[in-house]
Amino acid sequence: xxxxxxxxxxxxxxxxxxxxxxxxxxxxxxxxxxxxxxxxxxxxxxxxxxxxxxxxxxxxxxxxxxxxxxxxxxxxxxxxxxxxxxxxxxxxxxxxxxxxxxxxxxxxxxxxxxxxxxxxxxxxxxxxxxxxxxxxxxxxxxxxxxxxxxxxxxxxxxxxxxxxxxxxxxxxxxxxxxxxxxxxxxxxxxxxxxx
Amino acid sequence: xxxxxxxxxxxxxxxxxxxxxxxxxxxxxxxxxxxxxxxxxxxxxxxxxxxxxxxxxxxxxxxxxxxxxxxxxxxxxxxxxxxxxxxxxxxxxxxxxxxxxxxxxxxxxxxxxxxxxxxxxxxxxxxxxxxxxxxxxxxxxxxxxxxxxxxxxxxxxxxxxxxxxxxxxxxxxxxxxxxxxxxxxxxxxxxxxxxxxxxxxxxxxxxxxxxxxxxxxxxxxxxxxxxxxxxxxxxxxxxxxxxxxxxxxxxxxxxxxxxxxxxxxxxxxxxxxxxxxxxxxxxxxxxxxxxxxxxxxxxxxxxxxxxxxxxxxxxxxxxxxxxxxxxxxxxxxxxxxxxxxx
Numbered sequence: 001x002x003x004x005x006x007x008x009x010x011x012x013x014x015x016x017x018x019x020x021x022x023x024x025x026x027x028x029x030x031x032x033x034x035x036x037x038x039x040x041x042x043x044x045x046x047x048x049x050x051x052x053x054x055x056x057x058x059x060x061x062x063x064x065x066x067x068x069x070x071x072x073x074x075x076x077x078x079x080x081x082x083x084x085x086x087x088x089x090x091x092x093x094x095x096x097x098x099x100x101x102x103x104x105x106x107x108x109x110x111x112x113x114x115x116x117x118x119x120x121x122x123x124x125x126x127x128x129x130x131x132x133x134x135x136x137x138x139x140x141x142x143x144x145x146x147x148x149x150x151x152x153x154x155x156x157x158x159x160x161x162x163x164x165x166x167x168x169x170x171x172x173x174x175x176x177x178x179x180x181x182x183x184x185x186x187x188x189x190x191x192x193x194x195x
Numbered sequence: 196x197x198x199x200x201x202x203x204x205x206x207x208x209x210x211x212x213x214x215x216x217x218x219x220x221x222x223x224x225x226x227x228x229x230x231x232x233x234x235x236x237x238x239x240x241x242x243x244x245x246x247x248x249x250x251x252x253x254x255x256x257x258x259x260x261x262x263x264x265x266x267x268x269x270x271x272x273x274x275x276x277x278x279x280x281x282x283x284x285x286x287x288x289x290x291x292x293x294x295x296x297x298x299x300x301x302x303x304x305x306x307x308x309x310x311x312x313x314x315x316x317x318x319x320x321x322x323x324x325x326x327x328x329x330x331x332x333x334x335x336x337x338x339x340x341x342x343x344x345x346x347x348x349x350x351x352x353x354x355x356x357x358x359x360x361x362x363x364x365x366x367x368x369x370x371x372x373x374x375x376x377x378x379x380x381x382x383x384x385x386x387x388x389x390x391x392x393x394x395x396x397x398x399x400x401x402x403x404x405x406x407x408x409x410x411x412x413x414x415x416x417x418x419x420x421x422x423x424x425x426x427x428x429x430x431x432x433x434x435x436x437x438x439x440x441x442x443x444x445x446x447x448x449x450x451x452x453x454x455x456x457x458x459x460x461x462x463x464x465x466x467x468x469x470x471x472x473x474x475x476x477x478x479x480x481x482x483x484x485x486x487x488x489x490x491x492x493x494x495x496x497x498x499x500x501x502x503x504x505x506x507x508x509x510x511x512x513x514x515x516x517x518x519x520x521x522x523x524x525x526x527x528x529x530x531x532x533x534x535x536x537x
Contacts, residue, residue: 013429013432013433013434014432015432016432017430017431017432018432020430021430022426022427022430024424024426024427024430026424026426026427027424028422028423028424028427029280029421029422029423029424030280030422030423030478032472032478033422033478037477037478037479038423041419041420041422041423041431042431044416044419044420044431044432044433045431045432047416049413049416050415050416050481051415051416051419051481097431
């Protein structure tokens with residue numbers, strides 16, 4: 001795999017940390033951390049050996065908190081937050097890491113429709129405003145069709161990459177599931193359950 | 196998270212408490228020396244030679260040992276809890292202390308079980324210390340090897356307990372075959388004591404604890420990142436393998452070295468990090484490392500003061516005192532919070 005025309009293996013762990021940030025599905029181990037402490041951990045690649053925060057770090061942290069609308073929850077402990085709030089905190093941490101690529105593993109699982117849309121819209125605005133590559137995995141095909149700039153459809157050997165329009169025109173989504181159970185409707189860009 | 200001023204104030208209080216408990220520990224003992232004379236002797240008064248001898252050659256080494264033991268065990272508990280991200284981890288639960296016991300038992304009592312191999316070796320305090328350290332490292336390495344295969348930390352803790360059981364069983368077998376004198380020597384070691392160290396041994400213990408503390412301070416950033424979990428720590432640029440080994444080395448030095456010199460001392464390693472988290476209300480290791488060092492010293496000095504029955508020659512086994520005081524603290528914490536939020 002290449003990053004800026006350099007193979008990933010050639011990057012030092014610390015350099016990679018300032019190039020790629022991640023939001024994983026694994027739960028945060030220390031639930032007793034406050035929101036601001038957790039977001040501050042995103043500054044790790046830039047701080048000294050003790051992890052002292054400089055003015056630049058503090059600006060990045062408060063910026064990340066405001067982008068994800070977390071200022072009110074700043075001093076809350078992680079165990080007090082809902083799943084949706086916690087997901088926003090984790091994204092804020094990745095944003096504070098200030099990398100050109102942000103990878104997210106199923107950022108919308110366990111969330112209801114409203115929070116799913118909210119998270120995805122936030123990700124879209126981060127990608128456009130902060131000029132970052134935001135790449136995430138998802139099972140929510142209908143939602144990603146509406147919100148993402150480009151999609152990679154993983155379908156065994158037959159995977160396709162492109163804008164939603166291109167992929168729909170190619171008929172990629174009809175092939176995804178057995179047609180007698182779910183079928184794809186290109187006009188409404190949605191799936192229909194076959195009776 | 197509290198403000199920096201709150202932290203400074205808390206640290207100031209803890210330092211005052213530490214100074215007070217130091218004075219308490221120095222002024223109490225089997226020989227009654229008035230507080231005024233104690234202070235005088237500490238400031239260089241030599242009018243009463245026997246009192247001054249007791250203070251300088253018995254009580255001050257004991258106080259310093261208690262401080263080193265308390266702070267070192269507390270720090271090793273904190274390191275283990277963060278490394279395994281489990282509130283129940285500690286030098287005892289993971290079998291490190293049992294490993295030290297095994298090392299000491301093999302040296303003290305092994306001579307009869309394996310006649311001829313160790314009999315020519317001098318069984319003195321330094322060799323017991325080395326054997327105990329090696330035993331704790333051995334168990335720690337076994338736990339780590341298993342840890343690389345088992346991802347579930349709960350399973351790992353149980354495996355640590357099992358290692359503890361195995362070493363305890365070997366110790367029982369050894370005790371069965373050893374003679375009364377050796378058995379007595381081992382039992383006294385296993386009671387735990389902070390009062391039998393010479394200045395030379397104290398210096399050695401100080402060196403070991405200092406090394407452990409320096410390693411922990413060096414790895415403070417990685418410890419904070421580990422609070423998120425290993426994969427997150429990796430994505431933050433932490434060299435996971437190196438961090439793991441440094442943390443384990445530090446724990447082995449601290450818990451192994453201390454157990455070697457002072458015997459197995461229970462609960463300090465498990466309870467102090469929780470007490471410190473309760474007081475400081477943070478997860479930041481920059482605050483927690485100095486906090487557990489101070490807190491551990493204070494607690495150990497107080498336990499030692501309780502163990503040292505005032506104006507009486509008898510000294511209660513310190514290991515029993517820390518358990519009697521430590522176990523209710525852990526239960527109280529659990530009952531109050533209903534669960535151990537880490």
